[in-house]
Amino acid sequence: MFSLASGIYQSYFAPPKLSVLIIGLDGSGKTSLLERIKVTNFANKIDESAHDEKCLVGAVAGAHYLDEETLKRGSRPARLPPPLPPNKAAASRKLVDEFLAEERQAQVSEQQCNNEQSFLLQWIPPPPLCGLDTSESSNGTRGPSDAAKSTLSTSKPQRPPLPVKPGISKPNNYASTPTATPSKRSSFIQLLRCPSPQRYSSAALGEDDEEYHAAIHASALSAICTSAQKKLLEEEWNTNYLQDYFINYSEDEMFDVKKVNGKESKMFPLERIRPTLGQNLAKVDVIGCKCSLFDLSGAEKMRPLWERYYRDTDAIIYVVNSSDGSFENIQQSRNEFKKLCQNEVLKRRLGRGLPMMIFANGLDVAYGEYDKAVKKANEADQKRQVSWNSDEEDAFVGGKQQVSSEKKDDEAEVSNRALDYHDLLKLFGVSSAPTVHHKTDNIDPAQCNGVNSSHSMRTKGNIFLFGGSAKSGEGVKSAVEYLVVQSKQHRISNISQ
Numbered sequence: 385m386f387s388l389a390s391g392i393y394q395s396y397f398a399p400p401k402l403s404v405l406i407i408g409l410d411g412s413g414k415t416s417l418l419e420r421i422k423v424t425n426f427a428n429k430i431d432e433s434a435h436d437e438k439c440l441v442g443a444v445a446g447a448h449y450l451d452e453e454t455l456k457r458g459s460r461p462a463r464l465p466p467p468l469p470p471n472k473a474a475a476s477r478k479l480v481d482e483f484l485a486e487e488r489q490a491q492v493s494e495q496q497c498n499n500e501q502s503f504l505l506q507w508i509p510p511p512p513l514c515g516l517d518t519s520e521s522s523n524g525t526r527g528p529s530d531a532a533k534s535t536l537s538t539s540k541p542q543r544p545p546l547p548v549k550p551g552i553s554k555p556n557n558y559a560s561t562p563t564a565t566p567s568k569r570s571s572f573i574q575l576l577r578c579p580s581p582q583r584y585s586s587a588a589l590g591e592d593d594e595e596y597h598a599a600i601h602a603s604a605l606s607a608i609c610t611s612a613q614k615k616l617l618e619e620e621w622n623t624n625y626l627q628d629y630f631i632n633y634s635e636d637e638m639f640d641v642k643k644v645n646g647k648e649s650k651m652f653p654l655e656r657i658r659p660t661l662g663q664n665l666a667k668v669d670v671i672g673c674k675c676s677l678f679d680l681s682g683a684e685k686m687r688p689l690w691e692r693y694y695r696d697t698d699a700i701i702y703v704v705n706s707s708d709g710s711f712e713n714i715q716q717s718r719n720e721f722k723k724l725c726q727n728e729v730l731k732r733r734l735g736r737g738l739p740m741m742i743f744a745n746g747l748d749v750a751y752g753e754y755d756k757a758v759k760k761a762n763e764a765d766q767k768r769q770v771s772w773n774s775d776e777e778d779a780f781v782g783g784k785q786q787v788s789s790e791k792k793d794d795e796a797e798v799s800n801r802a803l804d805y806h807d808l809l810k811l812f813g814v815s816s817a818p819t820v821h822h823k824t825d826n827i828d829p830a831q832c833n834g835v836n837s838s839h840s841m842r843t844k845g846n847i848f849l850f851g852g853s854a855k856s857g858e859g860v861k862s863a864v865e866y867l868v869v870q871s872k873q874h875r876i877s878n879i880s881q
């Protein structure tokens with residue numbers, strides 16, 4: 385009784401104290417994110433009721449997170465991550481689709497194997513007397529009843545009825561082998577689809593010559609693809625979404641840095657951050673909650689330590705390096721994520737609504753690359769103001785040979801990202817519209833986009849993804865505030881039950 389009262393007091397009246405766990409592979413940027421969080425100017429108070437709708441969009445990419453009122457107060461929304469160019473984007477999608485197909489195949493075979501075993505077990509002859517009428521027969525001897533005898537004499541052996549335990553469903557048979565849920569690309573992915581590259585560059589240059597770009601686009605398309613591919617590309621690039629979206633990134637741009645005594649706080653220099661050995665701890669106030677953030681080491685040998693924190697944490701941030709050039713690394717990050725979602729304690733807690741945010745870190749790399757690529761192409765050819773043909777695309781997305789012959793000392797300009805942002809979402813099986821469901825909601829698994837129906841990591845919309853950059857700070861404020869609001873709500877709903 386006392387603990388309930390104290391729990392209610394803690395939740396409703398005392399300033400909430402939350403523990404947030406930051407995990408992810410080594411080098412994904414956890415410590416950098418922690419350092420960024422320390423110097424971020426979080427809101428003191430947030431209207432939680434207003435958080436829902438806006439955050440749903442914000443959870444996609446940190447875009448459109450802030451309403452006009454908040455913008456007027458000086459905060460800035462995060463921008464959408466630039467997409468990879470068509471060829472590279474197609475490769476990214478292929479990698480993810482192949483990986484998921486293989487995984488689904490493995491799951492189906494495992495399921496089939498399990499079904500086969502239970503099927504075989506069903507055909508094991510029943511133990512003596514089991515399922516038979518053991519009552520005295522009419523001739524006074526114990527044995528099968530006439531009905532049972534006739535059953536036994538049929539050519540096909542019949543299973544004896546198994547005792548039905550309440551709450552245990554029948555094992556699947558072959559016919560009902562689960563098929564993978566087709567992943568849906570719904571509106572939020574379309575939201576992520578940005579306008580054509582021509583629009584990107586023209587918007588960046590402050591021009592919008594529709595006809596000119598349409599002609600360039602058409603000639604570029606006819607040069608590189610068949611009509612079917614053309615149609616696909618047209619669909620892919622010529623969306624009407626986000627027509628006014630443009631990238632205007634500069635290396636030293638900083639987001640939401642807090643001021644102490646009138647001076648902007650300085651972040652610990654990224655280049656001086658060393659691999660974490662034990663844990664780093666930071667205490668920050670976010671929207672009125674006192675948060676203790678634990679940043680753990682992501683080194684392979686240290687990962688088994690993560691689970692020690694699962695029981696007591698109020699929220700989890702799983703950091704992924706979204707600018708990683710190696711698909712294997714991202715795949716490894718995804719496998720590790722899946723593994724932790726299968727941990728017994730965490731699985732139970734996630735199932736009860738523990739919020740977990742996947743933070744796609746390193747978006748500054750994507751912005752920087754794109755900006756540089758556009759500038760470079762336009763500097764090279766003043767007449768042509770659009771930089772998107774296959775040569776330039778190669779230079780932009782990893783055509784290292786070409787660039788290295790041109791400009792050996794500046795390979796950093798070349799994009800090396802293995803995955804497009806929306807493919808990252810798909811790979812991590814994050815529900816595309818991370819609707820915040822309430823505990824009582826009945827969730828239809830089929831509605832969780834991109835998530836295999838037999839996947840244990842699917843939860844009630846409390847796993848969501850934000851993009852951002854620990855380096856520039858973009859997206860960090862909105863992501864952490866959103867997580868803390870979710871975490872606080874989760875705490876309150878747990879106490880009040």
Ligand SMILES: Nc1nc2c(ncn2[C@@H]2O[C@H](COP(=O)(O)OP(=O)(O)OP(=O)(O)O)[C@@H](O)[C@H]2O)c(=O)[nH]1
Pocket residue numbers: 408409410411412413414415416417654655657658659660661680681682683745746747748749852853854855856
């Ligand atoms: N460009 C860019 N680089 C980043 C970003 N975040 C981290 N880095 C770089 O990534 C490297 C690794 O960052 P850490 O924060 O040490 O990574 P970690 O996840 O803490 O690694 P462990 O402690 O070994 O588990 C550092 O050299 C950072 O400079 C980012 O948002 N953008």
Ligand SMILES: [Mg+2]
Pocket residue numbers: 414415416658659660679680681682
């Ligand atoms: Mg670290």
